[in-house]
Amino acid sequence: xxxxxxxxxxxxxxxxxxxxxxxxxxxxxxxxxxxxxxxxxxxxxxxxxxxxxxxxxxxxxxxxxxxxxxxxxxxxxxxxxxxxxxxxxxxxxxxxxxxxxxxxxxxxxxxxxxxxxxxxxxxxxxxxxxxxxxxxxxxxxxxxxxxxxxxxxxxxxxxxxxxxxxxxxxxxxxxxxxxxxxxxxxxxxxxxxxxxxxxxxxxxxxxxxxxxxxxxxxxxxxxxxxxxxxxxxxxxxxxxxxxxxxxxxxxxxxxxxxxxxxxxxxxxxxxxxxxxxxxxxxxxxxxxxxxxxxxxxxxxxxxxxxxxxxxxxxxxxxxxxxxxxxxxxxxxxxxxxxx
Amino acid sequence: xxxxxxxxxxxxxxxxxxxxxxxxxxxxxxxxxxxxxxxxxxxxxxxxxxxxxxxxxxxxxxxxxxxxxxxxxxxxxxxxxxxxxxxxxxxxxxxxxxxxxxxxxxxxxxxxxxxxxxxxxxxxxxxxxxxxxxxxxxxxxxxxxxxxxxxxxxxxxxxxxxxxxxxxxxxxxxxxxxxxxxxxxxxxxxxxxxxxxxxxxxxxxxxxxxxxxxxxxxxxxxxxxxxxxxxxxxxxxxxxxxxxxxxxxxxxxxxxxxxxxxxxxxxxxxxxxxxxxxxxxxxxxxxxxxxxxxxxxxxxxxxxxxxxxxxxxxxxxxxxxxxxxxxxxxxxxxxxxxx
DNA sequence: TTATTTTACCAAAACGTTTTGGAAGGGGCA
DNA sequence: TGCCCCTTCCAAAACGTTTTGGTAAAATAA
Numbered sequence: 001x002x003x004x005x006x007x008x009x010x011x012x013x014x015x016x017x018x019x020x021x022x023x024x025x026x027x028x029x030x031x032x033x034x035x036x037x038x039x040x041x042x043x044x045x046x047x048x049x050x051x052x053x054x055x056x057x058x059x060x061x062x063x064x065x066x067x068x069x070x071x072x073x074x075x076x077x078x079x080x081x082x083x084x085x086x087x088x089x090x091x092x093x094x095x096x097x098x099x100x101x102x103x104x105x106x107x108x109x110x111x112x113x114x115x116x117x118x119x120x121x122x123x124x125x126x127x128x129x130x131x132x133x134x135x136x137x138x139x140x141x142x143x144x145x146x147x148x149x150x151x152x153x154x155x156x157x158x159x160x161x162x163x164x165x166x167x168x169x170x171x172x173x174x175x176x177x178x179x180x181x182x183x184x185x186x187x188x189x190x191x192x193x194x195x196x197x198x199x200x201x202x203x204x205x206x207x208x209x210x211x212x213x214x215x216x217x218x219x220x221x222x223x224x225x226x227x228x229x230x231x232x233x234x235x236x237x238x239x240x241x242x243x244x245x246x247x248x249x250x251x252x253x254x255x256x257x258x259x260x261x262x263x264x265x266x267x268x269x270x271x272x273x274x275x276x277x278x279x280x281x282x283x284x285x286x287x288x289x290x291x292x293x294x295x296x297x298x299x300x301x302x303x304x305x306x307x308x309x310x311x312x313x314x315x316x317x318x319x320x321x322x323x324x325x326x327x328x329x330x331x332x333x334x335x336x337x338x339x
Numbered sequence: 340x341x342x343x344x345x346x347x348x349x350x351x352x353x354x355x356x357x358x359x360x361x362x363x364x365x366x367x368x369x370x371x372x373x374x375x376x377x378x379x380x381x382x383x384x385x386x387x388x389x390x391x392x393x394x395x396x397x398x399x400x401x402x403x404x405x406x407x408x409x410x411x412x413x414x415x416x417x418x419x420x421x422x423x424x425x426x427x428x429x430x431x432x433x434x435x436x437x438x439x440x441x442x443x444x445x446x447x448x449x450x451x452x453x454x455x456x457x458x459x460x461x462x463x464x465x466x467x468x469x470x471x472x473x474x475x476x477x478x479x480x481x482x483x484x485x486x487x488x489x490x491x492x493x494x495x496x497x498x499x500x501x502x503x504x505x506x507x508x509x510x511x512x513x514x515x516x517x518x519x520x521x522x523x524x525x526x527x528x529x530x531x532x533x534x535x536x537x538x539x540x541x542x543x544x545x546x547x548x549x550x551x552x553x554x555x556x557x558x559x560x561x562x563x564x565x566x567x568x569x570x571x572x573x574x575x576x577x578x579x580x581x582x583x584x585x586x587x588x589x590x591x592x593x594x595x596x597x598x599x600x601x602x603x604x605x606x607x608x609x610x611x612x613x614x615x616x617x618x619x620x621x622x623x624x625x626x627x628x629x630x631x632x633x634x635x636x637x638x639x640x641x642x643x644x645x646x647x648x649x650x651x652x653x654x655x656x657x658x659x660x661x662x663x664x665x666x667x668x669x670x671x672x673x674x675x676x677x678x
Numbered sequence: 679t680t681a682t683t684t685t686a687c688c689a690a691a692a693c694g695t696t697t698t699g700g701a702a703g704g705g706g707c708a
Numbered sequence: 709t710g711c712c713c714c715t716t717c718c719a720a721a722a723c724g725t726t727t728t729g730g731t732a733a734a735a736t737a738a
Contacts, residue, residue: 001456003723003724003725004724004725005724013687013688014687014688014689014725015688015725015726016687016688016689016690016726016727017687017688019725019726019727020687020726020727023726026685027685027687028686028687029685029686029687029688032686032687042372044456046452046453046456046457046726047457047724047725048393048457048458048724048725049398049457049458049459049722049725050389050390050392050393050398050458050723050724050725051389051393051693051723051725052725052726053389053693054387054389054390054393054692054693054694054695054724054725054726054727055692055693055722055724055726055727056693056725056726056727059389059694061436066421066422066425068422068588073418073419074416074419074620074637074709075415075620076413076414076415076418077413077418078418078421079413079414079415079417079418079421080412080413080417082405082417082418082421082437082439083405083407083412083439084604086437086439087439088439088440090438090440092444095438095459096436096437096438097400097434097435097436097437098423098435098436098437099422099425099426099428099429099434099435100421100422100429101427107429110438111429113385114385117340117385118386118387118388119340119387119388119389120386120388120434145726154349157472162589170637185477185506204341215522226555227622227625229626230612231625239728253622256622256625256626259625260624260625260626260629261626263627278708281413283413283566283595283622285566285599286566286595286596286598286599287595287599287626287627288571288598288599288602288626288627288628289627290599290610297348298413312462318382333506342693342694342695342706343694343695344694352717352718353717353718353719354694354695354696354718355696355697355717355720356716356717356718358695358696358697359696359697359717362689362696365715366715366716366717367716367717368715368716368717371716371717386694386695387693387694387695388697389693389694390693390694390695390696390723391694391695391696392695393693393694393695393721393722393723393724393725394694394695394697394722394723395695395696395697395723464734574738608692624709
């Protein structure tokens with residue numbers, strides 16, 4: 001593998017000039033620069049990243065730790081999310097470091113320590129933020145830039161990231177359900193410590209109130225963002241004293257499990273019971289019946305998060321620190337909306 | 340951020356000793372080692388990775404580039420796959436670098452060059468191998484270890500990775516379909532350049548022959564491993580002159596699209612037509628109807644690939660270079676097998 | 679002409695580790 | 709005692725860059 005020294009020797013110039021030529025400095029003549037670029041190309045010279053990182057004190061990498069509760073998980077949300085992060089990072093010549101750790105576990109702490117304090121990453125992407133999130137405190141303390149998908153409770157002015165405007169979407173969704181005659185509407189949520197659960201449940205309840213429907217505590221069930229969790233929660237709802245006629249799920253995977261449970265209990269989803277999800281990712285167009293959902297552009301969100309983060313990392317002027325995104329209601333057959 | 344020098348100064352010993360104490364060398368007394376470890380812990384010292392990489396000439400990272408054709412893709416296979424890679428890597432104190440690039444694109448080439456020649460990774464994980472795969476040639480040339488999920492045609496003795504024993508699984512699956520009385524069985528595949536398409540189509544045809552069913556070219560359709568691709572291919576099959584009564588799909592996502600198309604055409608999947616997938620990942624238990632599929636343990640496969648790769652990277656004695664995995668036939672309602 | 683600025687280059691230091699090749703001191707043995 | 713071998717430690721070199729603080733030559737100004 002040729003080093004910068006080899007290139008310099010070949011052209012009979014100093015390594016300084018090679019370095020500065022390739023980095024686009026003005027104090028190297030256009031002619032020399034072209035010769036350097038040409039020689040580097042033909043020798044197959046690629047700067048050694050470790051050396052560059054060591055000297056520049058930055059890594060040109062950002063990190064993302066998948067908050068996967070179980071080892072075996074297969075959430076298409078993350079496939080799309082990671083693709084977005086990776087693409088935006090690559091287009092800025094950054095690398096993306098990925099790992100997995102259960103939320104609030106010792107592994108998670110160890111990973112963040114290793115990445116942040118070992119100076120492996122210049123910034124971090126966070127999602128599935130928790131109401132009280134040690135990661136936020138830790139990153140703040142260590143002065144590592146980070147961008148979040150959901151704003152945790154104690155993030156005020158310094159918040160950097162993307163927020164989904166949920167309330168409007170939920171009001172629209174629940175209005176749609178109410179228009180179908182539903183008034184017995186349940187919610188299948190997730191761990192109460194998650195910001196997204198907090199937001200979505202709150203928006204759900206607010207929307208009920210706005211529609212003059214009395215919220216009922218026995219219609220709030222808890223899943224775990226997986227189809228299995230949705231399946232079990234739906235089973236409990238359907239075998240309770242007053243089963244709902246419509247169910248709003250915290251994400252698409254939960255809704256898929258819920259549809260399965262309803263079907264197994266003899267319901268025809270979309271006729272006997274209405275079910276809706278959130279995310280718009282999980283092949284939701286191809287479920288049977290197709291799933292009504294609040295679609296949010298996961299890939300775009302991921303790119304936006306990365307773009308924001310990299311601006312801060314590079315200390316560039318940043319226009320807006322918060323990008324707000326409106327979810328888009330997709331009415332499909334699962335809510336009886338249309339064939 | 341404290342450096343090794345700070346630790347050494349605090350204890351009044353040389354940085355050599357600190358380094359060697361932490362790395363577990365024998366030529367430092369147990370007492371000194373304990374003092375070093377204690378001091379490092381309390382000062383919050385974490386070795387700078389760039390410096391270590393530069394000196395040791397290795398990165399303690401492996402890379403994986405998601406072969407995503409479109410920017411927006413949401414294949415749960417990859418979520419589970421990446422989780423497996425990340426977990427195994429993390430447990431060996433390695434990091435996982437991830438990016439995305441369309442197969443055979445210029446971006447793909449640029450990424451591999453950057454990672455390999457810039458010495459960003461010690462090894463690479465490959466999947467969706469192509470029959471003639473420039474990545475294999477490139478990595479071989481540059482003498483970078485890599486592990487593959489599918490064996491490309493020109494990889495003989497030097498192959499390192501996991502192979503799925505497909506033929507047995509397909510024979511079992513097709514036997515199951517034949518037992519239901521199906522003889523008009525179609526196959527929805529993927530790009531002909533992919534090794535997995537080659538393998539699965541070949542296994543499909545061999546199994547037909549073994550069951551004394553005449554393979555028919557007009558029952559071979561092509562998708563693109565996505566639900567959309569499966570949907571379109573299925574539509575073409577169903578509107579052809581002799582529509583099939585059973586369809587085997589190259590993966591679960593294709594099967595999900597195919598089920599959707601069949602339903603839209605008025606078929607009841609599992610009664611009027613049988614459909615099967617491959618992977619066992621995609622929430623296949625929760626589709627409507629639940630999908631018959633050849634289940635392969637994606638998470639375990641990913642961990643195994645990483646384990647093999649890291650052994651080679653660390654130049655450890657490696658037992659077997661090839662791990663063979665048997666897919667497991669899961670008979671569910673979509674093939675009419677059971678309720 | 680001489681003085682000043684601009685252009686184009688470079689030597690050497692620095693980044694924080696790991697590794698090499700010793701060296702000091704103590705104990706065992708003849 | 710003298711010799712050798714452990715044990716435990718260390719100074720210095722090396723890894724491949726980027727950055728600092730220049731200098732020499734050429735161009736421009738006075």
